[in-house]
Amino acid sequence: MAELDVAAIAERLVPGTLQGWSPVRVTGNNRVFRIASDTGTFALKFYPSVGRDRDERIEREFGGLGFLTANGMSGTVPTPVARDDAAGAALYSWLDGEPLARFDGVIVDALLAFLHDLHALRGMPNAQAIPDAREATRTLAELLGQVEARLARLRMSPCLFDRAQACLDTAEHALAAARRAAEAAYEAAKLDPAAVIPTTQATLSPSDFGVHNAVRLRDGRIGFVDFEYFGWDDPVKLTADTLWHPAGSLANDSLLAERFRRGAASVYGDAAYHARLAAQLPIFGLRWCCICLNEFLPDRLEQRRRAGELGGESEILERQLVKAEGILARVREMLASTMVDV
Structure with a gap:
């Protein structure tokens, strides 16, 4: 994903003025970027699959998190903010924390x-x-x-x-x-x-x-x-x-x-x-x-x-x-x- 693509998509989706972005995670399924704006911090997620599979992933996650946050679970799951289906991307609220390494x-x-x-x-x-x-x-x-x-x-x-x-x-x-x-x-x-x-x-x-x-x-x-x-x-x-x-x-x-x-x-x-x-x-x-x-x-x-x-x-x-x-x-x-x- 070229820097211009990430910045351009972030500018379209993020509330307020884009201040910067950085990659935070790469997995076999997606890429996630931390997006800073004058209104807060967000997670911009790219779904790399193409066609119906990518569309289904976006719909499930964006719609599912919308259901959960509307029913009292905001704060422990990301809140959906905006999406760009053509780019295979969606913007969510940023969960400020650290990954867990193992179970206890x-x-x-x-x-x-x-x-x-x-x-x-x-x-x-x-x-x-x-x-x-x-x-x-x-x-x-x-x-x-x-x-x-x-x-x-x-x-x-x-x-x-x-x-x-x-x-x-x-x-x-x-x-x-x-x-x-x-x-x-x-x-x-x-x-x-x-x-x-x-x-x-x-x-x-x-x-x-x-x-x-x-x-x-x-x-x-x-x-x-x-x-x-x-x-x-x-x-x-x-x-x-x-x-x-x-x-x-x-x-x-x-x-x-x-x-x-x-x-x-x-x-x-x-x-x-x-x-x-x-x-x-x-x-x-x-x-x-x-x-x-x-x-x-x-x-x-x-x-x-x-x-x-x-x-x-x-x-x-x-x-x-x-x-x-x-x-x-x-x-x-x-x-x-x-x-x-x-």
Whole structure:
């Protein structure tokens, strides 16, 4: 993004007079700039994907944050200010704080409090206009289909080398075992794998949630950013994604993971939630294994380059493969503990 582009877009969107800007974050998904004006400080976010995907990300985040701030959550999430869909950019209020490096008990409790507040908003009159979260999974069959599709797409990548192929082989074998275990668990709990969870059991979800998208604000509260995938979802997916996410992963700390699981159960905890979480958790682990391997897809590598993320291709692929292998090992241990042949 040329300096002139950032300045020109910021001048169009920012209230008042632009005083300066600086890059603050580069990820595989977006670029964020800190914008100073005579009316305050703002975050200017560029969404690098093109076409419908970029438009959907902007709409979900801008609209979702508008809903949240209109319903009493301003201060802990950014407030949407202005957007330029043609440029793939949106301006938000600046959350003044520091990124969090890892989970601790206080952070886990703050995440749970935020999820509680989100869940409480599901009955607001305008909540029903919010779409499903990106890749929402309202049924076991839907989740299995998503993982199968991800594995099939990865198989077609020209970037795979032997170790990556072996990781996919093991993941496919583990998915077959996880499917058997989940179907048996559903049968025991008298649940239908194809049944959509009722709206009363769904929740509003950031869909990309955890310590990697949290900041410690100057007043001591915890704030949250990145709502590109916001929408309605099964709370089982929200819980499982938070447990498996490789950034600050709770999977590496059994005590904190159990603290989060118990807290989430107190927010969402009907009997069906417990059964579905136990059955689906290994499958979500395999889904995250696939997500880590997305960098083997040529379009994903190009997306990182457009976002300005540093690092050579081989370095990126090796880093992501190590993450995927670690998650896969934990999934296999989980399945083995349930006496499923993996």
